[in-house]
Amino acid sequence: MDIEELNQLSMKILTYSGKAKQVLNQMISQLSTYDQRRVQTQFDEAHRLLIQGHHEQSKAIKYVDKLPYSVLFTHAQDTLMSTETIYYLLQKLIPLISVPK
Numbered sequence: 001m002d003i004e005e006l007n008q009l010s011m012k013i014l015t016y017s018g019k020a021k022q023v024l025n026q027m028i029s030q031l032s033t034y035d036q037r038r039v040q041t042q043f044d045e046a047h048r049l050l051i052q053g054h055h056e057q058s059k060a061i062k063y064v065d066k067l068p069y070s071v072l073f074t075h076a077q078d079t080l081m082s083t084e085t086i087y088y089l090l091q092k093l094i095p096l097i098s099v100p101k
Contacts, residue, residue: 009059027039
């Protein structure tokens with residue numbers, strides 16, 4: 001895998017992570033009108049996007065001994081991990097703060 005392929009892969013990871021973060025942010029914005037089905041749909045969509053991001057990351061990881069260092073790939077991995085943290089925290093906190101009516 002050369003640097004151009006790694007950069008393209010990094011952009012895919014960033015795209016999936018960014019879309020997942022956008023879904024999660026939308027979920028937070030809509031919590032005042034809690035709808036359990038909508039929240040579950042948003043969790044499912046964010047999870048699907050995070051899985052796709054991990055799939056792309058795995059393509060690079062198998063070449064770990066041969067990969068050139070890339071700030072972009074590091075940033076993509078960091079973005080993926082921080083979005084996963086948001087996802088995890090929301091899964092734990094939403095049931096505590098959102099009581100269905």
